[in-house]
Amino acid sequence: MIDEMRKLKEMLDEGLITQADYNIAKEQIIRRENTDSDNHNTEQIKENESNYCHASYDPPRSIPVDNEPRPEIVYTPYADLYERAQHIQTDNFEATSAGRDESEMRNMGADSVSDYSDRNDSTKDVIDGKKKKGLLAILSVLLAASIGFNIFQFANSRSILSTQESSLADLEKQVGELQALVEQQKTTISSYEKEANGYYTIWRAAKSGNVGRASSQFYVDNGIVVVSKNDKNQKITLTTAFSAASTIDVSYSGSSAELSFDNDNWYDSTTMTVVPHRKGVTVATFSNDINSKTFKVIIIVVD
Numbered sequence: 001m002i003d004e005m006r007k008l009k010e011m012l013d014e015g016l017i018t019q020a021d022y023n024i025a026k027e028q029i030i031r032r033e034n035t036d037s038d039n040h041n042t043e044q045i046k047e048n049e050s051n052y053c054h055a056s057y058d059p060p061r062s063i064p065v066d067n068e069p070r071p072e073i074v075y076t077p078y079a080d081l082y083e084r085a086q087h088i089q090t091d092n093f094e095a096t097s098a099g100r101d102e103s104e105m106r107n108m109g110a111d112s113v114s115d116y117s118d119r120n121d122s123t124k125d126v127i128d129g130k131k132k133k134g135l136l137a138i139l140s141v142l143l144a145a146s147i148g149f150n151i152f153q154f155a156n157s158r159s160i161l162s163t164q165e166s167s168l169a170d171l172e173k174q175v176g177e178l179q180a181l182v183e184q185q186k187t188t189i190s191s192y193e194k195e196a197n198g199y200y201t202i203w204r205a206a207k208s209g210n211v212g213r214a215s216s217q218f219y220v221d222n223g224i225v226v227v228s229k230n231d232k233n234q235k236i237t238l239t240t241a242f243s244a245a246s247t248i249d250v251s252y253s254g255s256s257a258e259l260s261f262d263n264d265n266w267y268d269s270t271t272m273t274v275v276p277h278r279k280g281v282t283v284a285t286f287s288n289d290i291n292s293k294t295f296k297v298i299i300i301v302v303d
Contacts, residue, residue, distance in 0.1 A: 004029055005026065005029065008022055008025050008026065009022075194279075194280065197281075198280055198281035198300070199281075201253070201254065201281045201283060201298075202281055202298055202300070205283045205296050205298050206298070208296070210293075210294060210295040210296060211223040211224065211295065211296050211297075211298060212224070212295055212296070212297060213295050214286070214293040214294055214295035215291075215293050216241070217239070217240065217241040217242055218239070218240060218241075218242075218286070218288060218291075218293060218295065219239055219295060220236050220237060220238050220239070220272075220286070220295070220297055221236060221237045221239075222236045222297075223295070223296070223297055223298065224297075224298045224300070225274055225297065225298070225299045225300065226300045226302065227257065227274050227276050227299065227300070227301055227302070228276065228301070228302055228303070229276045229277070229278060229279055229301050229302070229303060230276075231274075231276060232273075232275070232276075233273070234273070234274040234276075235262075235271050235272060235273050235274065236259070236271070236272050236274065236297070237269055237270070237271050237272070238261075238269060238270055238271075238272055238286070239268065239269040240266075240268065240269065240270075240288065241268055241269075242288070242290050244290065246288045246289055246290045247288065247289045248286060248287075248288055249286070249287050249288070249289075250284050250285070250286055250287075251284070251285045251287070252282055252283070252284055252285075253282065253283040253285070254280060254281055254282035254283060254299075255277060255278075255280070255282065256276065256277055256278050256279065256280030256281060256282045256299070256301040257274060257275060257276045257277055257280075257282045257299040257301050258275050258277070258282070258284075259272045259273070259274060259275070259284055259297070259299075260272060260273045260275050274299060276299075276301040277301070278301060279301050279302060279303055280301055281298065281299070281300050281301070282298075282299045282301070283296055283297070283298055283299070284296065284297040284299060
């Protein structure tokens with residue numbers, strides 16, 4: 001019984017059986033000892049030991065495969081425990097062998113694994129470096145293309161701007177020429193307007209009648225006088241054949257010229273000098289204090 005208990009304890013310590021299995025086997029051994037007599041107890045113990053020895057676990061030298069016949073086990077009340085212990089120890093043996101082989105391989109191939117890892121790291125670094133170089137090359141090409149496009153756009157814009165500036169300068173020149181032409185036309189139109197006004201003045205004076213003559217006693221020898229603005233000696237003769245003394249008055253329409261009496265007092269007639277001032281038409285109206293008759297003298301001043 002002591003040996004059985006010791007065996008069970010060893011199996012429990014080695015983890016071949018559980019605590020519950022150990023407790024069940026222990027109770028069975030104690031119960032068996034209490035029911036048998038001393039002599040019978042001794043023989044039974046021997047028989048159990050024999051059975052135990054027959055079913056005890058002997059670690060196999062080689063692990064049987066499924067096709068090989070397993071040794072016949074005579075089951076005692078604890079035979080199932082020993083069989084379970086056998087399988088557990090076999091599994092431990094396989095795990096131990098596998099662990100040892102793996103450890104040996106790890107120890108033996110540590111350098112190789114390290115070298116392989118280093119090679120993998122080196123290869124990865126090379127690949128990463130190539131990827132980075134490729135990416136940098138692509139970015140460089142894109143940057144160069146962008147810069148070139150911007151330069152092209154800038155040059156094109158400068159060319160367009162230069163063309164537009166040249167066109168603007170031409171337009172400004174044309175505008176300046178047109179403005180000068182407009183000013184010239186304005187001057188011409190203004191001169192035409194003055195001439196037109198002069199012609200209108202001549203026409204109106206001529207239409208009203210009495211140009212140069214009011215009557216046979218009151219008239220001039222030239223009712224229309226054309227004089228240069230630089231001519232200072234142009235003269236006309238005024239006749240006043242009244243039976244009594246009279247006073248002559250002259251009024252002007254226009255300021256391009258005037259008449260100057262050569263004498264303050266005269267009998268029957270006197271001369272008058274034409275005094276031009278500028279280009280234009282002036283109408284001089286003569287009147288007297290004897291009667292209401294009047295006449296006009298048209299003075300035309302030219303360049």
